[in-house]
Every structure is written in structure tokens, then in C-alpha cells.
Amino acid sequence: MKRIFILLTLSLTIQYSYGQACGIYRIKYVGNIKSKSLKVEKIKLPTIQFLEGLGNENSEYGFVEIKTENDRIEVELGSHLTSNLFDKPEILLKLYERKRENIPIIITVIENGKNKEIRIELTWNNIQIKKLEDEKFGNLFELNLNEINIK
Template sequence: MKQKLSILILIFFSQIIYSQSDCIKSLKYSGEIKIKNFKVETILLPRTNFLKGYVKFDEIGGYIRVEPKSELFEKRSVTHLSSEFCKNSDEIIDGFFKKVKNYPIRIIEKKKDHIGEYKTLEFEIPTEKMNFKIGENGLIEIIFPKIE
């Protein structure tokens, strides 16, 4: 009995010692959309769950919804829970955000006089056109290029 108890205690403490913590990181998405003859109602931007490949863009958790008040948009969010986000912001940008090939963005306009009908534009922004900054308290800003 003592031997079984000792083994259980050993297993329990080994799990505590070798388990890795998970973290989240604050994010801010921003950019500018200026499309002629198109009134932007909603913008869908990729969440980290999608960027990592855990979900598809159209699935719950795949995108973040932004309802801009002007041509400029800004939205705060957080990453999903992962040990990848326990690193400092520079390492996260280089090791996670810059490893993504393209950043999808979906822009939606409600059609006038057509209840429930929408016009949608989709873009794939190459990572090299994206900008990343580190703000206060390690906040990572994901800056989309101007879309015209």
C-alpha cells in the first residue's frame, strides 16, 4: 500500500513540475479602409485560433468582428490561451505573427433597400505588407495596410 501511495505522489508531483503554463496576450488590430462607392458596415479580421489553424475563418473563434465608425478602424482583443504567448512580445511577433503567410480580411456592406442582403469583399494581405508594433504593457498591435 505504501508503495502504491508513493508512486501516486511521485506521478502527481512530476505533473506539477513538468506542466507548462498557458498565457494570453493583449492585441490591437488597426488599419484604414477607403473603398470608393462602398460603405463599410462590418470588417472581419483573423483571430489567433484561425492563424494557428485550429479553426476555419468562418467558424466561431476564427474571426473578430469590427464595426468601424469611420475609414479608420481599431479593435482590441486577446490571443487564445497557449504557451506560445508566454514569451515576450518581440518573440511572439517573430515566432507567431510573422510566420503566417497571409492575413484574410472580409469587408461587408449592407445592400440598400435589400433586407438581409450584403455585398462582401475579401482580401488576402501578405504578411510582408503588415506592420506589427509593441505598445504599453506588451500589447501587440497588428496594423493592416490601407485598403483602397
């Protein structure tokens, strides 16, 4: 009985210490939407799977939809389990640039009482990425979309 307990404890310790979860990371989208005449209702942002080239726009995993407060973008997404370990923002940005030429953003606005979707393609040159420190598991990267102007 003592041996079984020791083997079980050792097995669980090894599983938690050397599991594949080291490849999980998170991104936090931040930015602002500026519009003089349109009210922003919702925003669709690409998921990590989409940015890594694993999905397309029409799949249910391509975008995440958020409601905005004061036209401010701020949402954190978690990655799927991967064998890649991203710890430098430059490496992650290069991966995204290789897989996707631009970042598509879909903004739902209210125009004349009706919902209208506006698609905007952001270039990687206008986006800043940095690593943030926090207490949660996995690395956290901030993707700053800066100010998005819609007319």
C-alpha cells in the first residue's frame, strides 16, 4: 500500500511538473475606436488560432466578439495547447506576420438605427506588442491596436 501511494504521488508530481502546458500563452488586445458620427456596438477580433494560421474567418473559432465600453478595446484571450513556447514578443509577432498579412477587425456600428458591419484591415507595422508580467499561468502579451478611426 505504501508503494502504491509513493508511485501515485511520484506520477502526479511528474505529470504536473513536465506536462505540455508550457506552451500556453495569452494575448491582451487593447486600443481605442474613434468615430465622429457612428455608435460602436460590438467588435470582432481574431482569435489566437486564427492569428497562428489554424483557422479561417468563417469558422466559429476565427473571431471573438466583444461589446465595447466607451469605444475602448480590452480583452484577454488564451491560446490552445501548443508545443511552442513563446517568451519573446518579437518571435510571436514574426509568427503572426508569416501566417497573416494583416489583422482583420470587424466593427458593428449603429447607423440610421440599423446595425452595419465595417471591416478594417490593420497592418502589423501599426501594432505594438509587449510582454506583460502577471500572476496567472502562461506568458501574457499585449497587442496594442492603437487608435482605429472609422468614418
